Amino acid sequence: MSAKLFDEIQDVRARYPEGSRSAVLPALRLAQERYGWLTPDAFREVADALELTPAYCKSVASFYDMFDLAPVGRHKVEVCTNVSCALYGAQQVLEAFESELGCRAGETSGDGAVTLRAIECLGGCGWGTVVAVDHEYRLRVQPEDAVAIVEELRGA
Amino acid sequence: MSAQPELVTVTIDERSVEVPKGTGMVETAAAAGIEIPVFCYEPRLGAAVGACRMCLVEIEGMPKLQAGCTLSAQDGMVVRTARTSEKAAEGQNSTLEFILVNHPLDCPVCDKGGECPLQDLTFRYGPGNTRMQFPKRTFEKPIPISPLIALDRERCILCYRCTRFSESVSEDGQLVAENRGAGSVIATFEDEPYRAHFSGNVTELCPVGALTSTQYRFEGRPWEIQNVPTVCGMCPVGCNISATTREGKVKRILSRNHPEVDEGWLCDKGRFAFGHLRAADRLSEPLRRAGGRRYVPISWDEALDDAERLLRDAGPSIVTALSGGESVEQAYALARLLRIGLGAHAAVLPEDVPDTLDHYRAPLSAIRDAKSIAVLSDEPVVERAPIVDLWLRAARRNGAAISYEAPAGAVDVLVTDDPDQATRVTAAAVYYLPRTPNGRGVTDAWSCASDGEPADEEPRLVIVSGDEAATDPSVRALAERADAVIGIGMFEEDFRGLADLVLPATSYLERDGTTVNLEGRLQRQRRAVLAPCPDELAWISRLGERFEVEISPHASVVFGEISSRCYGGIEFGDVGERAELPAAAVSKPPTATPASDKLSQTTSGGRGAGAGAGGALRLVAYRPLFSGPAVERTPELHFQRPDGEVELAYDDARARGIRGGDTVTVSSNGTALQLRARLSRELRAGTVRIPRDTAADLHPTVEVTK
Amino acid sequence: MPDVTQIVMAGADDRDLTKLAEYEAIGGYRALAKARAMTPAEVTDELIASELRGRGGAFFATGRKWSFVPKPDQVPNPHYLVVNADESEPGSFKDNEIMARVPHRFFEGCLITAHAVESKDVFVYIRGEYTGPYEVLVDALEELSKRPDLRGDVTIVLHRGAGAYICGEETALIESLEGKRGQPRSKPPFPAISGLYASPTVVNNVETMATVAPIVEMGGAEYAKLGVENSRGTRVVSVSGHVANGGNYEIENGLSLRDIIFRADLGGGVPGGRALKAVIPGGSSTVILTGDEIDVGYDFDSLLKLNTAMGSAGIVCLDERVCMVQLGIRVSEFYEHESCGKCTPCREGTRWMTTILRKLEDGRASRDELDLLLDVCDRINGKCLCPLGETAAVAVASYVAKFRDEFLAHLDGAGCPFGDASPLDHVLAPVAMHTHSPVAEVPA
Numbered sequence A: 001m002s003a004k005l006f007d008e009i010q011d012v013r014a015r016y017p018e019g020s021r022s023a024v025l026p027a028l029r030l031a032q033e034r035y036g037w038l039t040p041d042a043f044r045e046v047a048d049a050l051e052l053t054p055a056y057c058k059s060v061a062s063f064y065d066m067f068d069l070a071p072v073g074r075h076k077v078e079v080c081t082n083v084s085c086a087l088y089g090a091q092q093v094l095e096a097f098e099s100e101l102g103c104r105a106g107e108t109s110g111d112g113a114v115t116l117r118a119i120e121c122l123g124g125c126g127w128g129t130v131v132a133v134d135h136e137y138r139l140r141v142q143p144e145d146a147v148a149i150v151e152e153l154r155g156a
Numbered sequence B: 001m002s003a004q005p006e007l008v009t010v011t012i013d014e015r016s017v018e019v020p021k022g023t024g025m026v027e028t029a030a031a032a033g034i035e036i037p038v039f040c041y042e043p044r045l046g047a048a049v050g051a052c053r054m055c056l057v058e059i060e061g062m063p064k065l066q067a068g069c070t071l072s073a074q075d076g077m078v079v080r081t082a083r084t085s086e087k088a089a090e091g092q093n094s095t096l097e098f099i100l101v102n103h104p105l106d107c108p109v110c111d112k113g114g115e116c117p118l119q120d121l122t123f124r125y126g127p128g129n130t131r132m133q134f135p136k137r138t139f140e141k142p143i144p145i146s147p148l149i150a151l152d153r154e155r156c157i158l159c160y161r162c163t164r165f166s167e168s169v170s171e172d173g174q175l176v177a178e179n180r181g182a183g184s185v186i187a188t189f190e191d192e193p194y195r196a197h198f199s200g201n202v203t204e205l206c207p208v209g210a211l212t213s214t215q216y217r218f219e220g221r222p223w224e225i226q227n228v229p230t231v232c233g234m235c236p237v238g239c240n241i242s243a244t245t246r247e248g249k250v251k252r253i254l255s256r257n258h259p260e261v262d263e264g265w266l267c268d269k270g271r272f273a274f275g276h277l278r279a280a281d282r283l284s285e286p287l288r289r290a291g292g293r294r295y296v297p298i299s300w301d302e303a304l305d306d307a308e309r310l311l312r313d314a315g316p317s318i319v320t321a322l323s324g325g326e327s328v329e330q331a332y333a334l335a336r337l338l339r340i341g342l343g344a345h346a347a348v349l350p351e352d353v354p355d356t357l358d359h360y361r362a363p364l365s366a367i368r369d370a371k372s373i374a375v376l377s378d379e380p381v382v383e384r385a386p387i388v389d390l391w392l393r394a395a396r397r398n399g400a401a402i403s404y405e406a407p408a409g410a411v412d413v414l415v416t417d418d419p420d421q422a423t424r425v426t427a428a429a430v431y432y433l434p435r436t437p438n439g440r441g442v443t444d445a446w447s448c449a450s451d452g453e454p455a456d457e458e459p460r461l462v463i464v465s466g467d468e469a470a471t472d473p474s475v476r477a478l479a480e481r482a483d484a485v486i487g488i489g490m491f492e493e494d495f496r497g498l499a500d501l502v503l504p505a506t507s508y509l510e511r512d513g514t515t516v517n518l519e520g521r522l523q524r525q526r527r528a529v530l531a532p533c534p535d536e537l538a539w540i541s542r543l544g545e546r547f548e549v550e551i552s553p554h555a556s557v558v559f560g561e562i563s564s565r566c567y568g569g570i571e572f573g574d575v576g577e578r579a580e581l582p583a584a585a586v587s588k589p590p591t592a593t594p595a596s597d598k599l600s601q602t603t604s605g606g607r608g609a610g611a612g613a614g615g616a617l618r619l620v621a622y623r624p625l626f627s628g629p630a631v632e633r634t635p636e637l638h639f640q641r642p643d644g645e646v647e648l649a650y651d652d653a654r655a656r657g658i659r660g661g662d663t664v665t666v667s668s669n670g671t672a673l674q675l676r677a678r679l680s681r682e683l684r685a686g687t688v689r690i691p692r693d694t695a696a697d698l699h700p701t702v703e704v705t706k
Numbered sequence C: 001m002p003d004v005t006q007i008v009m010a011g012a013d014d015r016d017l018t019k020l021a022e023y024e025a026i027g028g029y030r031a032l033a034k035a036r037a038m039t040p041a042e043v044t045d046e047l048i049a050s051e052l053r054g055r056g057g058a059f060f061a062t063g064r065k066w067s068f069v070p071k072p073d074q075v076p077n078p079h080y081l082v083v084n085a086d087e088s089e090p091g092s093f094k095d096n097e098i099m100a101r102v103p104h105r106f107f108e109g110c111l112i113t114a115h116a117v118e119s120k121d122v123f124v125y126i127r128g129e130y131t132g133p134y135e136v137l138v139d140a141l142e143e144l145s146k147r148p149d150l151r152g153d154v155t156i157v158l159h160r161g162a163g164a165y166i167c168g169e170e171t172a173l174i175e176s177l178e179g180k181r182g183q184p185r186s187k188p189p190f191p192a193i194s195g196l197y198a199s200p201t202v203v204n205n206v207e208t209m210a211t212v213a214p215i216v217e218m219g220g221a222e223y224a225k226l227g228v229e230n231s232r233g234t235r236v237v238s239v240s241g242h243v244a245n246g247g248n249y250e251i252e253n254g255l256s257l258r259d260i261i262f263r264a265d266l267g268g269g270v271p272g273g274r275a276l277k278a279v280i281p282g283g284s285s286t287v288i289l290t291g292d293e294i295d296v297g298y299d300f301d302s303l304l305k306l307n308t309a310m311g312s313a314g315i316v317c318l319d320e321r322v323c324m325v326q327l328g329i330r331v332s333e334f335y336e337h338e339s340c341g342k343c344t345p346c347r348e349g350t351r352w353m354t355t356i357l358r359k360l361e362d363g364r365a366s367r368d369e370l371d372l373l374l375d376v377c378d379r380i381n382g383k384c385l386c387p388l389g390e391t392a393a394v395a396v397a398s399y400v401a402k403f404r405d406e407f408l409a410h411l412d413g414a415g416c417p418f419g420d421a422s423p424l425d426h427v428l429a430p431v432a433m434h435t436h437s438p439v440a441e442v443p444a
């Protein structure tokens, strides 16, 4: 158990009215940052820090796309494939990443470096294809950019 | 009393009906004799959520269909249900079609078949055939979510009744929805068992066959069964139940909503422990000790001869140890036999409930409406009188302030396991939590049978009535000092080596009689199935003849006698199916003395003990709900027993750097236990709780360290 | 930005308005002082006079919404201002840029609104993916926190979402902010009466907030001179898809959709000399327009005549190569993925829609199934708990209505006439990406 995570969660908790559960999302985010994904023990820790049950915390986490309930790579590449980005060729971008990483969307590359995903609209439609690389937006990504991005992540 | 609610007139399908303003639309329609079909709506689960969309109705002046369950009656509202509105009919038909898109339609093999709202509503409101031409969602089925409950996700219609129960009635936080959208499923954390005192209620709430009792799976179809209305005999709440029987066997226990007592909820002990009726060591014939731990069956004539001899040999030096699980009539009949027939007045009574409590009598449902509540109970309320815990939670959700320390001033409600607290705390209503299901009734019955005083001498004969008494260490110690012991019980193992003569006993599901719950409400129990042995009243009556005491073998007659002395002469037949609570005794006793100082005298440790990081803590070794002879004989309930847990007050734990789930050492005088910490805000500071069996050798004052 | 009247983005092309000093240099935070010198009711009246309508999609009159909030002496609970920065509607990315470039104008609006609705607690619910704007807001808030003269006694908390479109719906947002699964609540009660923590709550969009300070500064009546009837002032529109210059543009309401798409200083027209086939006018939840229907004012009334809406002002242009069945699939997949799962018609209906559309695209469907699709849409519409499912049904049904021949051409073994010439061919959507956590696999 991590005393630091516990304390961080208490800090977040103090921002919201007493007795509310508002700190659940930020606490899950902190736990995920710490452990890479939301392990059963991560849920237990968050639950303990917030006086909730692990079942409740997982119920909440599993509602949201950004929480990982299974192991992921060290980095994430998330390609928006909603309509606008798709009109710019998001599918080709996604496929370029698939062949560069040697895994399919939804999977993690064999070396554990990168988890690749298709993702719903990222809110950058006019600047597509938008790719979130470790949650940082790359705009107007073309299929040929995949090589450099993957290299950058593997090197990092 | 609150003011008369304003009445409003609502027109539903051209029928006009007058109801109090704000009445739910489903209830308003029902008042007009019109059904608005529902799945997710269940007022006991809190505000309507409008999820399933089965209840769509048309409201004049609103362009869109509305979820009837979320509406309330307003004056002049004009409502059309599927009966008179094509649009509403199409809406309900749509909902059913969408529900059935993923429903397996496996009614012939489903336990819910024949009593399934989905089956029923589909027949009446649904589409005739399916237009869906793609594969249905499939899941592994059924999966056990505990040894008691199976979940069939394919049948689930995601009405969220079960999760709302878990979240906002029992507040156990164990049964939840996972994922989103069409991928949503009902689940427990990491497939751990749904371990909570009230888990079984979800099997009754589920409107389809998704959550079913593993005990009842394939055990009966609605047309083969009978439901006997009776009252649970497992704890002092006395929830109203229906015992479903088939071919003379109890197959399941269902709630039978008494709005003042249980609101239709049951704990898992009351619901699932009926398996004890057919325990392997269930006694059906009298046993005579043949030396040591060996017994031989004997006939009833022999047994009565033995009993008569043992009683005559002991004369009046007999002590009767009662369990508190006997019916009022059984206790009274025993008392007549022993006190009138033999002058044997001594008894170990399960409860000592002062009459003053009758002045603070109120229905349990009054807890929900209280604004201030003190819970002064060493033992956890939920372990002693489970439903009271649900009423307390309802009160807290309504905004009540609940304190676990002696209150400074008056409170609306006091809940306590110490009857003396009633004289210390000023409260409008007091709920004393007896230890035993019918302790109050048994005590009443024993006391009103005679005025004789017990002689103060070592007993020569001890009569151990009931398995609870037989497993009580102090009763066993008493029995061991006596020359002879007569046992009356259900299970051979509980009496083996203890009694010289064992007479088989009935369970509360096998007899007629009455019982008094913690409110002081007299309730009627009905025989749901035949016992494997004669009724106690039958042989007590016969034994009575030998001592020239007239005791009727009929519960109704026995009750008549007690009633004239204790219960205001009410007739057996008038103890209703939903019994009323007698009014509180009128003249209130003198005002209570302020509590705080007196309380600290009665409890060692007290407030300051938990302060600071070190300090010794006061140990409460409590008796868990999931324990006792019936639970021991219901293997599927064993996972519910608290195992290796210590409950710590939140602040005490934090002061010691302890977090929920941590393994801690609890020690006193050389004994040390490694236990899993559970943190609670419902515990007085300075106190720790450990189940009695776990606590074993620990002393009343312990250290807890990480 | 082009030479249109700029209200929300004013000054952002010339200066770095993420800096408090720069923002103050162009008169920033003067409106706040002015508002604080007024009574809350006076500020609300100014907003009513401006005829500002919410920019989040529902287009509800902002001043009126504020006026529904009970006075503190009527309801003693704290009052909350919750800002909807969850922008997730496909096609919309304006709030992204507003927060990233004019954070102080946004916060100034929040503080004025807090004053108007007598709230001391502001929660900004920003979608979890918006890392960039979040960081800008964090920095701006830090500068602001050093200026008690500006911040006053108001606390602003930035609350990050975690990836769920439905949390843009105001009651789902409140649920999510309360630490729950983001499922909409049944209304009434409306948030103004019982919202966050069962207390009176105003929920407003980012752009709405960023418009408040200019309104107070110039006066409501002056603002109402801009735009057209029922759609006053300006609007930041998001233009994307098959246009030369994808991006956000602040326009005066009522400008024609053709101008927005084709003017060189705005969308710049369809690249590659291709014909404009269709336009989604206000985010994927709105009824589609054909390329011939764009000579329409971009305002509430004009679009209503075409049965559509400005929605969240996400204008998506589709050129002649795009297959409308594929569009239907991709849009339906989005709503299926984002359906919260609470109400039956949306949860089951969106999934059913996707299934039929996929069959259509593959040529495995008959005329009956096309009718079934429309019937399923019809059966979702008007029966859901919140607008998510309903808009999905209405949008997809509009593709069939406006491009019926194209749908018919797919039937009875014919399959897709466009195939992979259409950029939407076989686009992998998250809902089809079964390994994507956390939404469970829905095995076929």
Ligand SMILES: Cc1cc2nc3c(=O)[nH]c(=O)nc-3n(C[C@H](O)[C@H](O)[C@H](O)COP(=O)(O)O)c2cc1C
Binding pocket: C053, C054, C055, C056, C057, C058, C059, C060, C062, C084, C085, C086, C087, C088, C089, C165, C166, C167, C168, C169, C170, C171, C203, C204, C205, C206, C208, C209, C386, C387, C388
């Ligand atoms: C499915 C759905 C998604 C929505 N998403 C957003 C959103 O991302 N941002 C937003 O401001 N409003 C969104 N709304 C509208 C909000 O419910 C609400 O009307 C708005 O935040 C009010 O702010 P306004 O009056 O300033 O526009 C959405 C509504 C629905 C039904």
Ligand code: SF4
Binding pocket: B155, B156, B157, B158, B159, B160, B161, B162, B163, B186, B205, B206, B207, B208, B210, B211
């Ligand atoms: S399991 Fe039953 S009660 Fe629970 S959501 Fe499904 S249908 Fe409703």
Ligand code: FES
Binding pocket: B037, B038, B039, B040, B041, B049, B050, B051, B052, B053, B054, B055, B056, B067, B068, B069, B070
């Ligand atoms: S009963 Fe009304 S929506 Fe379910």
